Amino acid sequence: MSFETIIGLEIHAELNTKSKLFCSCPAEFGAKPNENTCPICLGIPGTMPVLNEKAVILAVKTGLILNCEIAAESRMDRKNYFYPDIPKAYQITQYDMPICRGGYVDIETPEVSRRIRLNRIHLEEDAGKLIHLENSGVSLIDYNRAGVPLIEIVTEPDLRSAGEAVAFLKALKSMLEYGGISDCHMEQGSLRCDANISLRRTGQNILNTKVELKNLNSFKELQKALEHEEERQKVLYIHGEESRIVQETRRWDGEKGETVPMRSKEDARDYRYFPERDLGPVIINDALIREIRETLPEMPMTRKKRFRDLYGLRDKEIDIIVGDKALSEYFEALTACGTNPRAGANWILGSMMKLLKEKGLKTGQIPVPPEELHKLIKIIAEGRISITAGQEVFSEMFNTGRNAGDIVNEKGLSQISNRSELKRIITDVLNDNPQSLSDYAAGKKQAAVFLMGRIMKASKGKANPQLAREILEERLKQEISSK
Amino acid sequence: MSIHEMTAFEIRKGIVKRQFSARDVVTAFFDRIYEKEPLVDGFLTLCREEALTKAEQIDRKIQRGEQLGKLGGIPIAVKDNICTDGIRTTCASRMLHDFIPPYDATVVKRLKEADAVIIGKTNMDEFAMGSSTENSAFKNTKNPWDREIVPGGSSGGSAAVVSAGMAALALGSDTGGSIRQPAAFCGVVGLKPTYGLVSRFGLIAFGSSLDQIGPLAKNIKDSALALEAIQGKDKYDSTSVRHSITKDYMSTIESSVKGMKIGVPVEFFDSGLDEEIAFSIKGCIKKLKEIGAFVEDISLPITEEGLSAYYIISSAEASSNLGRFDGLRYGYRTKDYSSLDQLVERSRSEGFGEEVKRRIMLGTFALSSGYYDAYYSTAQKLRARIKEQFIKVFENYDILLSPVSPVLPFKIGEKVANPLEMYLSDIYTVNINLAGLPAISMPCGISNTGLPIGLQIIGPHFGEEKLFKAAYALEQELKPTAMHPML
Incomplete structure (x- = not known):
């Protein structure tokens, strides 16, 4: 018996705006609890939301990057439910008139190149965060995140394996980064992913009962959770127990390495969606779309091709360097100084990645400016120091921020070329x-x-x-x- | 004439001309309050200290020869669902009995900028749900014309304190008639402005698509003066007018109504209307004809379906707006709970009154999956149709005339047991909110039992100028300022 796996993803990305979606509080991560709050995002009685235009523009930009149809008129709605992390007892979101419809992302895995269709993108506000103090029965609420702008990107059920889902999420993440849409820091929750998964017998053309998976906070967790759930469902099918696959939400428990039930369809809340009357319709005219289109930066697919043609990099190198916006920008800055592209790629993929990993730094936080690395590469090329010594110097530059010349002189590393x-x-x-x-x-x-x-x-x-x-x-x- | 009997205009003029100081005014009004408030029960909170401080600021301004704001030195009462920074704002609910807002509503900010003196917060039906102010969790306000009679609602406190001379002006809010009906019951002028003309920021929401803040005043000019001070675009309210409005109604208010086209919708005069009210309004029509207006009957068959649409939409919006009162961050919290769910459930059960709970349940039902189309969606369609019908009528008429309430002010306790009958008293006012139109309620006569009768003038969107013009002309004919309650 062979099966086909059907996967659809729902991705939440925090938008790169200075302020929140409905007030002027900073949307930044990492402030002291409840520091970034005001009467509006705390839902104090009488306050009203005012839509952040920058967030709307970023949502439209996302739509353009992902080839969506942009709605000339969309609407904000209320999703009503009681939970302490939403201070108004409703989340302002978009229900039946989202800002973007359709669209697609092309993915490449070692096996296939495929086009994954999108269903919609909508704009909404994030919720606050509950902190449960252990053994005290006390819970605290931090509303810094309440009202931070999010987009939710919903795919069609077009993905056929955990590997494809990961490839999709990687491609999407890099497009959002390239577009300046979101920081996409999965570990900080600025990019979050839920997955819907079901199986069917190969050759069938139906959609069986799907299970929603939550708490997939890294590519690795996404891959493992989907593989685990795929296997769980397959076993039930093989044993003729597919009736035990019920529509439910399951949480991925990374430590146990399995999915555990969270809530079933019977517990599903009735969100009583209805239009948010405190906000007018969201109107996007053609002139605005044109204006935003003109600001669209180069996307990863185009950049990959350019790096192949212009710098002669290998596919594997391109995947890593171009797959990461910050790395590819660093690479281009380095070659712009005059560094040979091959040497540049070797340095970035070698010593640089190793040191970033050791120090736990992100690719956007490289402490050595490209022009300084270029100087080091030049010193080596001129034969003034050996490559081995060069790596030692680079490590020193990385850790101390000093320049190559000083380190070479101080350590007496200059080669005898006389x-x-x-x-x-x-x-x-x-x-x-x-x-x-x-x-x-x-x-x-x-x-x-x-x-x-x-x-x-x-x-x-x-x-x-x-x-x-x-x-x-x-x-x-x-x-x-x-x- | 004592200061408390003066109109807002006269008070400001007296201060500017240094006939009396702003401090004299505040003192005079508080003397009046100490004498009459025990009989009326119109206020929930008094702010004497704040009022005196403000009055002293105004007097210094006068001494320095500085320009005084539009409402300079005028004592004003604010309905207790409008947020005042540092001053308790309860919505007349146990839920918010101790709630002190950390900010001023935009209208309050504008009152302060216009040099008005806020003297207190007024009683109301809990969360503005009701037509008699009997739904207040704290006390019943009495009609200054007859203390056994309700002042109307939900802005009953605001109407009563203006009527009793305890405030020169007041702010109320009108979701389905809550300014106009109490104004009619207490013999004062109540204006519900066009939706969006006055910022709702800081008004604790009941029905967001219907709510509108407006003034209650002793006469038409005072009403226009107050509107001038609070109207216009607000960046904190996305539903407020886009462009800044600096309309000056005074320059046109006294102009003639000759040739003005007035429609009288016959459906607003059906069998449910009290005969005395019908008679008074017919008298007004006659007067308007005499001074040159063109008045004729028209058909606007919307009253009954409007009432149903109103109760569904307002309750649906309220069920969502009132969700935030969960006892967690502010407001009433139950004493006895052992889980989060229990805390929220009990705080809401104990914190809200019966009428509020009734509407939350009604609204929750109307939005529930499986019922949404039959109720909320249908109500929205009706609403759109009502709005269209009004717009069409206003292609041919400048203003419309109708009663405010189908019944005369009723006795305290008379309708408490019958919510449906209470709802019916809104039948002539709710349609105006559904359509987002402006309407003014003005005294137009006195019943055989000695109670005020109100007339409603309805205008097209942003047609406040026409309302004031017609209302002022009629006021000059009727001289209703001669009517004062014997308190």
């Missing part, structure tokens, strides 16, 4: 090792390797190896011919 000085060292080494010289003359070529080692030792590793080898070879020739 011919006469090298000649003197080599003469000393040859005089001290007459046996090796005769071995070489007798045809034992590895004697030269031994002599190089002696030269490096005598120069305390600073001899320019290329130049030293050249001089040594010249001297050896002379010695042989003179005998």
Whole structure:
């Protein structure tokens, strides 16, 4: 029996606006609890929302990036429910007249390239955060996040595997980053993903009961949760127990590595959606759409092609560098200084990634400016220091913020590239090792390797190896011919 | 004439001309309040200290020869569902018995900027739901004309204190008639402005698409003066007018009504209307004809369906607007709970009164999945049709005339047991809110039992100028300012 997996995603992304969706409080992450609040986002009686135009523009921009149809007129609605994290007892969202409809994202996995259709994008406000103090029975509420603008992107059930879902989310994330739509920090919750998943027998064209998965806070969790749920459902089908697959919401428990039921359809709330009368319709005219279209930055797909053609990078390198907006911008800034693209890519994918990982920094937080890295690469290319020494210098630059020249001078890392000085060292080494010289003359070529080692030792590793080898070879020739 | 008997205009003029100080005015009104408030029970909170401080500021302004604001030194009462920074705002509900807003409503800010003196917060039906002010969780306000009679509602406190000379002006809110009906019951002028003309920011919402703040005054000019001070665009209210309105009604208010086309919808005079009211209004029609207006009967068959649409829409919106009162952040919290759900349920059960709970349940039902189309959706369609019909009528008429209430002011307790009968008293006022139109309620006679009778003049959107013009002309003919309650 073979099965096909049907997956649809719902993605929430916090929009990159300075202020919240309906008031002027900062929308930033990381403030002290309830610092970013005012009577409006706290829902104090009598207050009213005023729609943040920047958020509307970002939502339209998202729609344009994702090839959606932009609604000339959309509407805000109220979603009513009681929970302490929503201070008004309703969330202002969009119900039946979303700001964007349709659209698609093209994805590539090792197996397939496919187009994933979108159903809609709508604008809504985020909720506050409940903090349950352990063993005290006390819960605290932080409303800093209440009223932060979100877009919800809903796909059609077009994804066919956990791998495709991850590829989709990666592609979408990078497009949102490129568009300046959202920070997309999954660990901070500025990009969140829920998944709907069902199975059907291969060849069927029906949609079976789906299960909604929540708490998928990284690509890895998304992959694991979908694979686990896929397997759970498959086992039930195989044993003829598909009736046990019920419409429900299940939470992914990363520690246990399984999905656990949260609530079933019977517990589903009646949200009593109805139009938000405190706000007028959201009107988007063609002139505004044109204006926004003109500000659209290059998207990852286009940039990938350009990096392939212009810099000759390999697909795998492109996936990593272009897949991350900050990295690709760093790369371009580096090559703009004059760094050879190959060397630039090697540095970024090598030492840079290693150090970022060690320090737990994001790609947007690289402490070495591109022009400083360029200077280091130049020092190495000029043979003033070895590559090994260069990596040591880079690590120092990364950690201290000092520039390459200072570090090289201070550590005395400069290579000996002075011919006469090298000649003197080599003469000393040859005089001290007459046996090796005769071995070489007798045809034992590895004697030269031994002599190089002696030269490096005598120069305390600073001899320019290329130049030293050249001089040594010249001297050896002379010695042989003179005998 | 004592200061408390003066109109707002006269008070401001007296202060500017230094006939008396703003402090004298506040003192005079508080003397009146201490004497009559025990008989009327119109206020929930008095702010004597704040009022005296403000009066002293105004007097200093006068001494320095500075320009005085539009409402300079005029004592004004504010309905207790309009937020006042630092002053308790209860909505006459146990739920908000101790709620002190951290901000001023836009209208309050504008009153202050216009140098008005806020003297107190007035009683009302809880959360503005009611037509008699008997739904207040705190007390019954009495009609100054007869203390056994209700003052109307929901802005009953505001109407009563103006009528009793305890405030020169008052603000009320009108969701389905809550300014106009109490104005009619207490013999004062009540204006419900066009939806959007006055900011709702800071008005604790009942029905967001219907609510509108407006003034209650002793006469038409005072009403226009108050509107001038509070109207216009507000960046905190997205439903307020887009452009700043600086309309000056005074320049046109005294102009002639000759040639003005007035429609009288016959459906507003059906069998349910009290005969004395019908008689008074016919008298007004006659007077208007005499001074040159063109008056004729028209058909506007919307009254009954409007009432149903109104109760569904206002209750639906209220069920959502009142969700935030859960006992968690502010307001009433039950003493006895062992879970979050219990805390919310009990706080709401104990904090809200019967009428509020009735409407929350009605509205929740009307929005529920499976019932939405039959109720809320249908009501919205009716509403759109009502609005269209009005707009069409206003293509041919400048204003419309109708009664405010189908019945004369009734006795305290008379309709409490029968909510439906109470709802019916809104039949001539709710349609105006559904259509977002402006309407003014003005005294037009006195019944055989010695109670005031009100007339409603309805205008097209943003047609307040026409309302004031017609109302002022009629007021000059009727001289209703001669009518005062014997308190």
